[in-house]
Amino acid sequence: MNDNARFEFLLRMGDNALVLAQRLSEWVGKGPVLEEDIALTNVGLDLIGQARMWLSYAGEVEGAGRDEDALAFRRDQHGFRNLLLVEQPNGDYAETTARQFLFDRWHLLALGAMTRSRDERVAAIAAKAGKEVAYHVERSSDWVIRLGDGTDESHARMQRAIDGLWMYAGEGFLPDATDDAMAEAGIGPDLAALRAPWREGVAAVLAEATLALPADDFAQRGGRQGRHTEHLGHLLCEMQFLQRAYPDARW
């Protein structure tokens, strides 16, 4: 097992949390109701905290002097290793909810497996993050059911959101050489094994929400290898602007 694989693995976990948190921050002050605005921001803040833990550790493993901030604000999009799902735009509230729901359910399973990691630091981060994500899962599942089993319009929008994002939902179950190395070393999860429990959970919620489970399981991939959709560059533009324009600026 080489440390480069571990560095990549940690970037992937950190970038998922960081990019999704940045997306959620775009809702601040614009949520549909005050309570939901605060609740969604809480989820974003949880993810920022998780991103810091993963990226700090990634920087230590890399050993090139990059800290969490350097990794977050000084990498260009091809250096990012997040799932394509989390970089997709917010859209309407159904799309934000669908993205969160599909990701949260993958996230909780992945973290659950990582609590048994042979890397104690990974296990500790996963245990801490898992408590937060358990609540995220409950919240996003709840909203899928409310909107799906709501009015005609909310049902139609929720179905459209699930259908539209579905091709990004499967990327987290497609391991590459890095994942194989991590799973073999007992550090990372066996991603392919997460698919069945994920599907079962998603199907149960969609059924309760009176929504149809999409039939086509084609999955876009590439985010975890640095090949992204056109949306990530714009997100990074905004997120990284300050550190790009004023390097090393501090509060």
Place this chain on the structure above:
Amino acid sequence: MTSEWPLWEVFIRSQHGLAHKHAGSLHASDAEMAMKNARDVYTRRNEGVSIWVVKSADVVASAPGDREALFDPANDKVYRHPTFFPMPDEVKHI
């Protein structure tokens, strides 16, 4: 849309508190959402260990106009306060 959701009153029991205290109010479509919203809006800074939510419509409140009738009669009944008993010096914190 917000106005269609009923108002709820939130009561939080803090880490060291024995009783739930009124923390504020929020809008939610049902009890389950009210509980989640209360968690997110009122316990973000580790304020609580227990939450009650009650529909505001279910709270029966005294009317401000009844204030004199309800509370003034107690004003001149000083003998209802236990201030006329000599307290032994050994008893502290009363």
